[in-house]
Amino acid sequence: MNPSIIAAIAYGILALVGGIIGYVQAQSKASLASGSISSLLLILGGVMQLQGQAWGLxxxxxxxxxxxxxxxxxxxxxxxxxxxxxxxxxxxxxxxVMVNQLV
Incomplete structure (x- = not known):
């Protein structure tokens, strides 16, 4: 597993956790929605890279x-x-890490 996959999935998980914390602390539905959507996209990108799809990166x-x-x-x-x-x-x-993989 290359570092860009790990970076994408880890940052995706961090975005999700941040969105949940923002919702719990400030009742921010926007934080929950944006954290969930960006997390989904980042994890999707990581999984697609794992399957050999260049567009995931x-x-x-x-x-x-x-x-x-x-x-x-x-x-x-x-x-x-x-x-x-x-x-x-x-x-x-x-x-x-991701840009280094692109080059």
């Missing part, structure tokens, strides 16, 4: 890049490391 990379942008904006507004800053850092690491 592209899907996971695009979703990760979008999430990084969203969390950078959120971090700029709140200036709080948790959860936005952490998701930016981990998203950049995951994206770096």
């Amino acid at each position: 592209i899907l996971a990379s695009v979703v990760t890049a979008v999430l990084v942008i969203v969390f950078v904006i959120r971090f700029a507004k709140t200036r709080k490391f948790m959860p936005a800053g952490l998701m930016v850092v981990l998203g950049l690491v995951a994206l770096g």
Whole structure:
């Protein structure tokens, strides 16, 4: 199993957990929906890579890049490391692993 598969699935699980925590703490249905959808797409991308489908890596990379942008904006507004800053850092690491696989 290559690192981009692990990065996609791990970041997907993290997005799901974050969405659930956001819902539990702030009753944010938007957080739950966005966490669930992005998690589903990231895990789908990882599974498709595992099955040898090249588009899985592209899907996971695009979703990760979008999430990084969203969390950078959120971090700029709140200036709080948790959860936005952490998701930016981990998203950049995951994206770096995925882009390295693309090249």
